[in-house]
Amino acid sequence: AGTVVPIQTAVNSRLRSYVLSPFVASFVSFSVGTIFLFFITLFTKHTVLIQPSIFIEEPRWIWIGGLLGLIGLTANILLFPVLGGVQTVVLPIMGQIIMSIMIDHFGLFQAPMHHLTLLRCAGLLILVTGVVMVIALPEWLRKRKQQPYMDFEEDTRSKLPFQITGIAGGMLMAAQSAINGKLGSILASPVHAAFVSFLVGTIFLFIIVAFIRKEITQIRFAIGHDKPKWIWIGGILGSFFVFGMSYLVPIIGTGLVVIICLFGQIICSILLDSFGWIGAKQKKVTGVQYLGLAFIFLAIVLIRMN
DSSP states (O other): OHHHHHHHHHHHHHHHHHHHHHHHHHHHHHHHHHHHHHHHHHHSSSSOOOOHHHHSSSSSGGHHHHEEEHHHHHHHHHHHHHHHHHHHHHHHHHHHHHHHHHHHHHTTOOOOOOOOHHHHHHHHHHHHHHIIIIIHHHHHHHHHHHTTTHHHHHHHHHHHHHHHHHHHHHHHHHHHHHHHHHHHHHHOOOOHHHHHHHHHHHHHHHHHHIIISSGGGGGGGGSSSSGGGGGOOOHHHHHHHHHHHHHHHHHHHHHHHHHHHHHHHHHHHHHHHHGGGGGOOOOOOOHHHHHHHHHHHHHHHHHHHH
């Protein structure tokens, strides 16, 4: 599930270059995912309808997973020009880790409880170290070498509100996974839960692009024989991710699901950069990044052993 996320990001970035708006690109992605999940839900469950008793008896928060995912996605889009690519990746990851552990430890959103033990804490410290080594450290060393006298402390202080926003966006993404997992259990179908999540996100994005920003007509810029057809599959890839999270959270817990999916995301991101797939700028994988991957894998083993 995690490996599809960087591919989806690359596809949606290409789509954005045609429609000239991150919100329109997100709307197209959500719409395609919603339509895809609609037919998959019909095929597997034979209905997309929800029993009225669920709306009455179950907590209201089970319906907001799509909204939280939309906010987290939008935060990343808006923060990228301010923080750059590295921090826009690392900070939401940190937020996801923090929130997923809180959800597991306190059983938030009625998720299965997995208390924070010493072994789990050790795994988390190793995990954070590995993430920093894979994503942040190579870029920091490169900038440090190019600008050895730059005042990094002053630069960090000026960006602190945006960095906190990035972490908060990641926390919302982890909360979305737990909420969709609960919804999947209630509906007895993680596919149905993913469909509901995508539908909610699509409705909010439609309001944004049609009535607030009035950019919906820009979708036509992505249509034509000179446009690659694969720019439309981002939503399908995203639907696999949301479905995977909804399916796995009730089985192995939010924390472990988020962490393993992050491992998949990082591996796929490195492969995209290493081989220059889907238009990604080709970059050599450093020894520090390989070591960081080993740290992340070790962290998953330690947390899973708990």
